[in-house]
Amino acid sequence: MDLAATARERGIKYFLIAFADLFGTLRAKLVPAAAIAQMQRDGAGFAGFAAWLDMTPADPDILAIPDPDSLVQLPWKPEVGWVAADPWMAGKPVEQAPRLVLKRAIAAAAAQGLSMQTGVECEFFLIAPDGTAISDPADRQAKPCYDQSALMRRYDVIAEICDAMLALGWHPYQNDHEDANGQFEMNWQYAPALITADRHAFFKFMVKSIAEKHGLRATFMPKPFIDLTGSGCHAHVSLWRGDENVFADADGDLGLSALAYQFLGGVLGHAEALCALTNPTVNSYKRINAATTTSGATWSPNTVTYGGNNRTHMIRIPDAGRFEFRLADGAANPYLLQAGLLAAGLDGLARKSDPGTRLDIDMYTAGHTVTDVRRLPLNLLDALRAFEGDATLREALGAPFADAYVKLKTQDWNAYARHLTPWERETTLDC
Numbered sequence: 001m002d003l004a005a006t007a008r009e010r011g012i013k014y015f016l017i018a019f020a021d022l023f024g025t026l027r028a029k030l031v032p033a034a035a036i037a038q039m040q041r042d043g044a045g046f047a048g049f050a051a052w053l054d055m056t057p058a059d060p061d062i063l064a065i066p067d068p069d070s071l072v073q074l075p076w077k078p079e080v081g082w083v084a085a086d087p088w089m090a091g092k093p094v095e096q097a098p099r100l101v102l103k104r105a106i107a108a109a110a111a112q113g114l115s116m117q118t119g120v121e122c123e124f125f126l127i128a129p130d131g132t133a134i135s136d137p138a139d140r141q142a143k144p145c146y147d148q149s150a151l152m153r154r155y156d157v158i159a160e161i162c163d164a165m166l167a168l169g170w171h172p173y174q175n176d177h178e179d180a181n182g183q184f185e186m187n188w189q190y191a192p193a194l195i196t197a198d199r200h201a202f203f204k205f206m207v208k209s210i211a212e213k214h215g216l217r218a219t220f221m222p223k224p225f226i227d228l229t230g231s232g233c234h235a236h237v238s239l240w241r242g243d244e245n246v247f248a249d250a251d252g253d254l255g256l257s258a259l260a261y262q263f264l265g266g267v268l269g270h271a272e273a274l275c276a277l278t279n280p281t282v283n284s285y286k287r288i289n290a291a292t293t294t295s296g297a298t299w300s301p302n303t304v305t306y307g308g309n310n311r312t313h314m315i316r317i318p319d320a321g322r323f324e325f326r327l328a329d330g331a332a333n334p335y336l337l338q339a340g341l342l343a344a345g346l347d348g349l350a351r352k353s354d355p356g357t358r359l360d361i362d363m364y365t366a367g368h369t370v371t372d373v374r375r376l377p378l379n380l381l382d383a384l385r386a387f388e389g390d391a392t393l394r395e396a397l398g399a400p401f402a403d404a405y406v407k408l409k410t411q412d413w414n415a416y417a418r419h420l421t422p423w424e425r426e427t428t429l430d431c
């Protein structure tokens with residue numbers, strides 16, 4: 001697609017050429033349509049050190065080459081076109097760039113004739129602009145999930161976002177108030193992994209932008225309020241060979257094929273390491289492993305287990321032909337979430353992994369009765385160490401990526417550890 005011609009046809013005045021860095025932050029240049037032809041060819045220049053990419057101030061420019069297939073006109077400002085870009089440096093792709101990491105995983109699947117379809121369920125809070133409280137003081141039910149009145153008090157925001165997704169052809173199909181006061185979820189149709197990842201990245205930008213327009217603030221922070229349910233980002237996964245869903249098998253247990261169970265086994269097998277990607281912040285570990293919330297359940301997993309249509313496990317099999325990965329949270333980098341899932345699943349296929357027996361128990365009330373299950377990491381550092389020790393994921397996602405990610409995220413952990421918290425003072429002053 002010729003972006004200059006498209007700009008003329010669709011009235012686009014500016015392009016945002018954007019890439020997600022290792023922390024999932026979107027970095028962009030705003031480029032006038034008059035300059036887009038050259039940018040489409042040569043890329044937009046950035047100083048890599050200024051983003052989270054593990055580069056130095058001495059490194060040459062990175063050039064972000066836009067992927068025209070990802071073009072989205074901002075629904076709230078159609079004169080601006082957003083394009084996801086892939087960073088290059090010194091004539092080579094930047095191997096640690098998350099979108100390129102995902103593309104590598106997709107290529108590994110494609111080499112076996114396979115492609116992953118995935119849909120994400122991004123939960124978020126609408127809060128006051130200063131970030132201290134939810135935005136709707138009347139949203140106070142102890143069990144607020146699906147609260148019709150609280151949902152409709154935010155109709156103007158939710159409908160504007162949903163209208164935008166309808167116009168973009170994402171096929172949204174439902175919106176609800178979620179299980180925490182002030183929390184919402186909007187669902188659109190699943191798609192190939194790269195398309196979903198681009199949409200996921202754009203969705204977060206769109207929700208924040210439209211919320212701001214309405215005088216609110218949207219946050220995808222995993223656990224912004226300690227006593228309320230956190231924001232997950234569940235992913236529904238299936239693997240396809242051409243038009244055939246190879247996870248589906250009418251004769252298989254719960255409608256899943258032997259291959260699906262191998263893939264699932266791979267995801268379970270790498271769970272602790274995957275946490276570093278799917279639960280990438282200090283705050284993430286206050287959502288998983290959490291104490292019961294005011295609604296009665298955290299809805300997040302504590303253990304590396306799978307079940308049938310049962311939301312208390314890391315993986316749920318809700319229906320034939322797919323499974324739901326319930327571990328990831330709102331802070332997950334959209335590209336690394338899918339790359340990690342696919343790489344872990346493909347390893348499961350390579351090893352013909354056995355996921356073990358399904359657990360059909362309520363893990364929240366009966367979890368203590370099973371002693372031989374693995375527990376999820378209790379903090380970011382444990383997850384990073386698990387990721388660092390996972391040679392298979394390192395190989396699949398690329399050593400430059402794995403090294404850069406662990407280095408920057410360990411710095412992140414160390415920055416956190418240098419904080420003196422009120423809890424420490426309260427519990428340690430009289431030691």
Ligand SMILES: [Mg+2]
Nearest residue numbers: 121123178185
């Ligand atoms: Mg949900």
